[in-house]
Amino acid sequence: MAAVAEARRADALEIYLPVKSGGEVNLAASFSVSQARLPARSGSGGSSSKTSDPAEVAVQLLAGDSATSSSEVDLSTGEVDGAIAVRRERVAPADSKRGVELASRRVEYLLAVPADPSRWLVAAFSTIGAGSPRDELADAMVEWFDALMTTFRWSWA
Numbered sequence: 706m707a708a709v710a711e712a713r714r715a716d717a718l719e720i721y722l723p724v725k726s727g728g729e730v731n732l733a734a735s736f737s738v739s740q741a742r743l744p745a746r747s748g749s750g751g752s753s754s755k756t757s758d759p760a761e762v763a764v765q766l767l768a769g770d771s772a773t774s775s776s777e778v779d780l781s782t783g784e785v786d787g788a789i790a791v792r793r794e795r796v797a798p799a800d801s802k803r804g805v806e807l808a809s810r811r812v813e814y815l816l817a818v819p820a821d822p823s824r825w826l827v828a829a830f831s832t833i834g835a836g837s838p839r840d841e842l843a844d845a846m847v848e849w850f851d852a853l854m855t856t857f858r859w860s861w862a
Contacts, residue, residue, distance in 0.1 A: 707804070712737050734832035734846045741815075741825045759789040759817035762825070766791045766815060786858045789817040794847070796838045797831075810838035812847055814854045828854055 712720040719738040723731070743757055767780050779794040793813045799805055809831045818824040830850040834843025 708735060712739075715739060732832075732846070733834070734830065734850075736828060736830040736850065739827045739829075740818075741827055743823045743825070757822060759822050759825075762817070763789050763791050766793070785814070785816055785855060788819050788859065790854075791815045792851075792854075807833045807836065808838045809833050810843050810847060812850055816857075819859060828857075 708722060709720060715737070717737040717739045720735065721737070722735045723733070743762065763782050767782055777795055779792075781792045783790055783792070791814070793811075793815070795811050797805075797809050797811050799808050810833075812830045814826075814828045816826040816828070818826060830847070832838065832843050832846040834840040834846065837843065
């Protein structure tokens, strides 16, 4: 319930949580999908109607993460269904103050929404694996999430 409440506070559009054990293995993993809107930036003459080019935003995302050193974050860029995408992976330490007893592996995909450079889709995945964020189960779960995201396709109603 705490994960759902946190996702709601973060304006998540979707949240996916395992609700029952998968046989002998409890798949301790989840992901959420949300959107981010970029503020308009100032153009020439002081106007604020110009939006950032997704390629420029991707470069800024790749330039660094102020919360963690670049050696602790795996960053890459590419395309997902023709949209610019940035993939960020890191291990988040346990945080007993927040009730988080184990470290977790986090993978985020940030996708520029086609034809709307001010909107980005954010898919954030987290797993503790079988108790360690770098164990074989965590590796397999990250591989599954990467497969899910790299086969993502946009659909317009």
